Amino acid sequence: MVLLLLLGSGASLGSFFPQRSLNPAAVDAYFLRHPALAPYLDALGLFDVFGAWWFWTIALLLGISLMGCLLPRLRAYLRALKHRPGPREAGPLPAFLVTGPSGAAPGEVLDRAGRILTRRGYRVARGDGWVAAEKGFLREAGSLLFHASLLALVGSFVLGRAWGFQGQAAIVEGDEWQDARVNYDFIREGRFFSGRFPDFLLKVEDFTVTYHPSGLPEDFRTRLEVVEGGRRREVVVRVNHPLEVAGVKVYQASYGWAPVIRVSQGERVLAGGPVVFITDPRTGVARGVVKVPGARPEQVGLELFLLPDPQVVEGVGLVNASPLPEHPILLFRLYAGDLGLNVPQSVFSLDKRGLRPAGDGFVPLGGEKEVAGVRVAFPELKEYTVLALTRDPGRKWALLFALLGLAGLLPGLYVARRRVWVRVSERDGAWLVEVAASPGGERAEEEYRRVAAGLLGAEKVAVSGRG
Amino acid sequence: MAEGLSSLLFFAALGAYLLSMLAYSLALGLRKGAAWGAGRGLALVGALAHLGSVVFRGLAAGRVPWGNMYEYSSLLGLLLVVSFLVLGRGSLKSVGAFVMGGAVLTLAAGRILYVPPGPLVPALASYWLKVHVLAAVGGSAVLGLSFFPSALFLVLEWVRRRARHGVLVGAGGAGIEAGDEGGLLGALPSSELLDRAALALVKIGFPIWTFSILAGALWAEEAWGRYWGWDPKETWSLVTWLLYAAYLHARSSRGWRGTRAAALNMVAFASLLFTYYAVNLWISGLHSYAGV
């Protein structure tokens, strides 16, 4: 229980501090705001609670203690199943105890007790002068199933993580994409992932976003042709409607603009094709970069902004009015100099240290513009779709154990274990019947009272002893 | 049209709950059968109006009426009252005044977060989401309901201890003791009953909450390709789940009863509230998709 509480408070910490895995920018901002404090917090793992050693130590301890108490409980349970209920051991008074004289012979009383208890679903055993009965094994079974499933569920997550992978790929409309490590824009492989990608081919036919009249997106869908082992099929991947191919699930994750941009000098085409832009969600303006190392006499780079629906607002200037491509235009700034491509760099930004601005311009869709001898054409506006691809071999198991756990929880909570003992002994020449039972709630006591009433007659049973 | 009607019924329900709260309070003081009946009747009328409000809200938005904080709160209030009417019959009626007060607060808080009906972002338009949210709200309602007997338990323990203390300290104390047993304290159910009621409610709410977490994980898997991402809402619902599990353990394995168990239930309830409100309002994560 202490561990449950500890794990809970540990996890809650993760929501008070920005987490690297969720929002790395927020962590950087925190470092800027609290330069003195942040390194200590970082050392304690507070920016990555769910990857921190102490978090997993508590989780592991919880797992071990769960395992440690499951095994003995399971053994005890199996033993209890095999053994017949025995007579009540001498000891403190039971929670429920009614005694009374009996007119009938002991054999007859015990026969009757056996019948009553069997009818009520008890397992009954009979000995010399006593009957012992027990029911509610389902409680322990349910509880065991629940706790074991919990353990197995966590195991399934770990299995899925360690033997699977998660990746993302941005694919422009009309392009084909081969499932291979190099083609992922981002990939996180599990420690034991075999490295064998299933090797299917996705061809993005088109991508569409539909909007509500209010401007809120209604649906994103990517129409795909899937080629797998020589078979082709057409599918649509939408949010909440993933595709499953060769054990990999493909989700609609994101999307953006990919304007086709052709850069030329005189008759020489230096660059041409769709360029993946990143959209600022607040303004709707997308930003991208084209690097042209083959330009003469110097290398050139372009920083471009795409406005799908530009509008001039008095006093503000040019803004983007909606995400609909009404009259898309590209604004660009040309840089000349050295792109610095001898070191690896992001495709989404220019390394401006060796560059100087060489002119600005804008191109509407279908147009072209020449700046400083460099011609920039914008013949077509495409979209790209970002697909998330995951392989998770633990998925089926997780679902199975989740259902088993839930199935075990209900009897584990609601079925009560009840034990009843009936004994007939001789006292002062008369037969004395004693009905004892294990502690229970109101409803259990109600049942015990009825059993006792069936043996002793209703009027005697109102008085019940409490131990 | 439908939205206007929904709002109208919402305020009608709010009014009925307020009156019901007054009737239940009166019943505590007067200990008259009629006042109990009035409280229950008003709560029932309020719940019917409230149900109408939720249904019309769904019609106005053209989807299930649980998609933003206002709608969650409205539904939470409704389910709180309904689960009280269904589960709290008889002996638990004495916490009626407090439960109805809780319902009034829930509705008022919800109205502050009011937004006009509108469509959801695509990620939220999922079958699993509908199940997940419904179970989360239902589980919260029942677990939230268990707060009331536990809280009353603690208050009563405190009052009784003070009264007993009074007996020892001075002559006036005896008067308090006797007066209380005959008056307000006598009208309230025994501590043991409150203690057991809280446990019974947690036992009902816990599996619903468990199911909600599982459905939520399935939804996340369907929408994003991962069951669990440790976003604040997920984290907090897990924390809340662990706390209620700790409560059940404390009772069944450690034999906690009474004050300690009730105090743990308070902590779990605080975490539930935090999961419900604070996470959406203060901390943003994927769940803040839903907006407020």
Ligand code: HEM
């Ligand atoms: C995330 C972890 C856990 C959860 C959510 C959980 C949940 C539960 C629940 C709901 C019950 C039923 C309570 C009742 O019967 O009233 C229960 C019972 C029990 N749990 Fe756990 N448990 C967890 C971990 C553990 C661990 C680590 C242990 C071992 C140290 C443990 C030992 C027990 C025992 C002995 C019972 C039996 C109580 C009884 O039958 O009355 N549990 N648990």
